[in-house]
Amino acid sequence: MRTRRVTMAQALIAFLKNQYVERDGREIPFFAGVWGIFGHGNVAGIGQALQQNPDFRYYLPRNEQAMVHIAVAFAKMHNRLRTFACTSSIGPGATNMLTGAATATINRLPVLLLPGDIFARRNVAPVLQQLESEHTQDISVNDAFRPVSRYWDRISRPDQLPFALLEAMRVLTSPADTGAVTLALPQDVQTEAWDYPEELFEKRVWHIPRPPADRERLRRAVQWIRAAKRPLLIAGGGLIYSEATEALARFVAQTGIPVAETQAGKGSLPFDHPQNLGAIGVTGTRAANVIARDADLVIAVGTRLGDFPTASKTAFQHPEVRFLTINVAEMDAYKHAALPLVADARITLEELREALAGYRVAADYAAEIARLKAEWEAEVERLFDLRHGPPMAQSEVIGVLNRFVGPRDVVVCAAGSLPGDLHKLWRTRDPKGYHLEYGYSCMGYEIAGGLGVKMADPSREVYVLVGDGSYLMMSSEIVTSIQEGYKLVILVLDNHGFG
Structure with missing residues (x-):
C-alpha cells in the first residue's frame, strides 16, 4: 500500500479538496473552501496546511458564528450539494460556532466544523482557555457541540482521521441525516505526522x-x-432541495390540488401560479389557512411540520383529516401519524402524478381555491399601498422592494417581525428568490447569510432585510463582503423595538 507521510492537518485539507458530490449526473466539488479565524489551537496545524494548499481557498471572517452562517446560507442556495468547512481556535473561538451549528442542524443543512481542541497528550494542561473538570480530563468546551451536531468526533490520534472523515462525509452528503458535523482537533495532534494511505487523497465522488x-x-x-374531497399540499424546504419544483408544478396542474408553503418552501411555485395559496400557519395567508382548516387530506412534502406551519397542530380542523408525508428523513415522515413515504420528493411526485391520471379536484373546490386566492392577492395590494405614514408601514416597505427587484433576485431574512410579514406578503417568482432562516430564526444570521447567498450565486442581486435588533447583534460581515468583493443591498428597518 502506497502511503504519504504528512501531518494530520495536511491530510485533512488534502482530503477535503478532493471530495465531490454527484446527483442526476452532475458532479461538483463539495467544499468551496475554508472559513477560519486563527489562534492557538489551529494556526500551527490547519493554518500551515491551508497555506500550503492555495488552490483550496481560505476566507477570513470577522466572527466565528457569522462564518458558520455564511456556510449554511451557501449550502442552502446550493440545495445541500456544496458547503464550506469552518475552523477556529480553542475556547471562545470554538464556542462562538455553537449557534451556527444549531442553525445548520435544525435546518438540515450541511457544514463541517473544525474547532481547535486542548492538547491530547495532557502533560501541558491546563492550557490557555481550557475548561477543567474535577471528574474527567477527557472533556473540553467542544463537547458542547455534541447535541447540536449530526456527527461529532474528537481526533485524539492522527491515525483516527481517515475513519472520522469518511463518517463525516457520509452524514454531510446524506439528505436525511445532514446537518452540522464537528471534528474537534487537539492542537498537538494536528501537527503530528503519520503514514496515510494515498487512497485517502484521491478524488472521491459521493x-x-x-x-x-x-x-x-x-x-x-x-x-x-x-x-x-379537499386535499391540500404543503411544500417545505426539502421539496426545493430535491429540485422538485417543476415536478410539483406538473402534479398540481394535473390534479388541481392547492399548495401552501412553509418558510423554507416558499418559492416552490411562483406566487401567481393558480394553485399557490401562499404561506401557511401562524404567519400564513387567509387563503391557505381556510383551505387548511377544512382539508380532509394534507400532503406534506419535505417539511418538518413545526409549530408555525401547523399552528401548533391546530391548523387542521376537519374531523377526519389524514396526513400523507413525502420526506427522505424517516423522523419527519412519521409525524402527525401520517402515511409516510420515506422517499425523494421529485421522484415521488412524478410517480404520484402518473398514478393519478384522470383525477382532479371537484369544480366547486377549484372555484373556492380561485376565489380565496384572488381575495388574498387583493389584500396584499391593500397592505402594499396603505400610505398612512410617515412613517411607512412595514408592509409598504416590503411592497416597494418587491415591486422593484428582479425575478431572480433574492431576499434574505431570519428573525424579528419581518419573517411573518415576508412569509405572507412577499411575491416570489423563483425557487431561490426567498431565503429565510426560520428553523432557528437566528438573530444575526441575515447579513452573514446574505454573503453566503451572494457567494453561491453572484449573478443574483441579494437584498438583506434586517431589523434594528438583529443588525446591532451582528453586522460585522459587511466588512467581509467588501473584503471579498461581493455586493449586498442591506435594508435596516428600525421600529425602535430593540435597544
Missing part, C-alpha cells in the same frame, strides 16, 4: 440518490388522494 417510495405505501397514497 452519489446523492433519489430513493423511491415503498410500493405498497405508494399504492395506498394514491387511494387516499383519489378519495379526498
Whole structure:
C-alpha cells in the first residue's frame, strides 16, 4: 500500500479538496473552501496546511458564528450539494460556532466544523482557555457541540482521521441525516505526522440518490388522494432541495390540488401560479389557512411540520383529516401519524402524478381555491399601498422592494417581525428568490447569510432585510463582503423595538 507521510492537518485539507458530490449526473466539488479565524489551537496545524494548499481557498471572517452562517446560507442556495468547512481556535473561538451549528442542524443543512481542541497528550494542561473538570480530563468546551451536531468526533490520534472523515462525509452528503458535523482537533495532534494511505487523497465522488417510495405505501397514497374531497399540499424546504419544483408544478396542474408553503418552501411555485395559496400557519395567508382548516387530506412534502406551519397542530380542523408525508428523513415522515413515504420528493411526485391520471379536484373546490386566492392577492395590494405614514408601514416597505427587484433576485431574512410579514406578503417568482432562516430564526444570521447567498450565486442581486435588533447583534460581515468583493443591498428597518 502506497502511503504519504504528512501531518494530520495536511491530510485533512488534502482530503477535503478532493471530495465531490454527484446527483442526476452532475458532479461538483463539495467544499468551496475554508472559513477560519486563527489562534492557538489551529494556526500551527490547519493554518500551515491551508497555506500550503492555495488552490483550496481560505476566507477570513470577522466572527466565528457569522462564518458558520455564511456556510449554511451557501449550502442552502446550493440545495445541500456544496458547503464550506469552518475552523477556529480553542475556547471562545470554538464556542462562538455553537449557534451556527444549531442553525445548520435544525435546518438540515450541511457544514463541517473544525474547532481547535486542548492538547491530547495532557502533560501541558491546563492550557490557555481550557475548561477543567474535577471528574474527567477527557472533556473540553467542544463537547458542547455534541447535541447540536449530526456527527461529532474528537481526533485524539492522527491515525483516527481517515475513519472520522469518511463518517463525516457520509452524514454531510446524506439528505436525511445532514446537518452540522464537528471534528474537534487537539492542537498537538494536528501537527503530528503519520503514514496515510494515498487512497485517502484521491478524488472521491459521493452519489446523492433519489430513493423511491415503498410500493405498497405508494399504492395506498394514491387511494387516499383519489378519495379526498379537499386535499391540500404543503411544500417545505426539502421539496426545493430535491429540485422538485417543476415536478410539483406538473402534479398540481394535473390534479388541481392547492399548495401552501412553509418558510423554507416558499418559492416552490411562483406566487401567481393558480394553485399557490401562499404561506401557511401562524404567519400564513387567509387563503391557505381556510383551505387548511377544512382539508380532509394534507400532503406534506419535505417539511418538518413545526409549530408555525401547523399552528401548533391546530391548523387542521376537519374531523377526519389524514396526513400523507413525502420526506427522505424517516423522523419527519412519521409525524402527525401520517402515511409516510420515506422517499425523494421529485421522484415521488412524478410517480404520484402518473398514478393519478384522470383525477382532479371537484369544480366547486377549484372555484373556492380561485376565489380565496384572488381575495388574498387583493389584500396584499391593500397592505402594499396603505400610505398612512410617515412613517411607512412595514408592509409598504416590503411592497416597494418587491415591486422593484428582479425575478431572480433574492431576499434574505431570519428573525424579528419581518419573517411573518415576508412569509405572507412577499411575491416570489423563483425557487431561490426567498431565503429565510426560520428553523432557528437566528438573530444575526441575515447579513452573514446574505454573503453566503451572494457567494453561491453572484449573478443574483441579494437584498438583506434586517431589523434594528438583529443588525446591532451582528453586522460585522459587511466588512467581509467588501473584503471579498461581493455586493449586498442591506435594508435596516428600525421600529425602535430593540435597544
